[in-house]
Amino acid sequence: MLKRHGWSWQQPARRAIERDDEAVELPGHIHFIVQPAGTEDMARFDAFGPALQVAMGEARCFPPAVEVERV
Template sequence: MAEGTGAGGGCKACDLMLGRAPLPGGSVLRTESWVVEHCVGPLGLGTLVVKPARHVLHVAELTAQESGELGPLLQRVSAAVTEVMAPEQVYVCLWSHAGGAPGHIHFVVQPVGARDMSRFAAFGPALQVAMGEAGHFPEAADVRRVCDRLREVLG
């Protein structure tokens, strides 16, 4: 599975994936190369993380199989988030730093609506920064409920 620091610990993405850290809602979907989980950060209910099943620091390091699965998977996950959360837009962006150094890459799939933009008086990257600074985390029970629904949709 993971290689590098992820296999032995010290990588939050790997720790969540391998059950070494609490993950409300559990895994939403696993493919041969990718794992989908609810975001454990303050980016709102229904925000998912799509990450390689192995410890990868750079997109350029993805295998042909991993990169071949990525586009269709991001579209599929975005469609599921759209169906379950009914946002105005779904942001999809790469995050990969941990403590200022490259970390396990992961794509954030975030539902965004007018309420979010109004509450934080921001949109796009500024919205994500504002949400991070506010530090409001979804309730674990809500995360479990949304993850159950997303699993149904992703079938």
């Protein structure tokens, strides 16, 4: 595929000095928020997709804890 597009395999000449191997190998924590959103929410925040989720989070518009625990 690389040759077909005229690309070549590139590899860094050296490893970055600033690289923190422990930070790279040990993953942090990732938060997944299951947040239902409907057409009313899209109209209210004038957004959709990830931008809607961000807008709802900034407005502190979260689902009840009971619903989150069910997931």
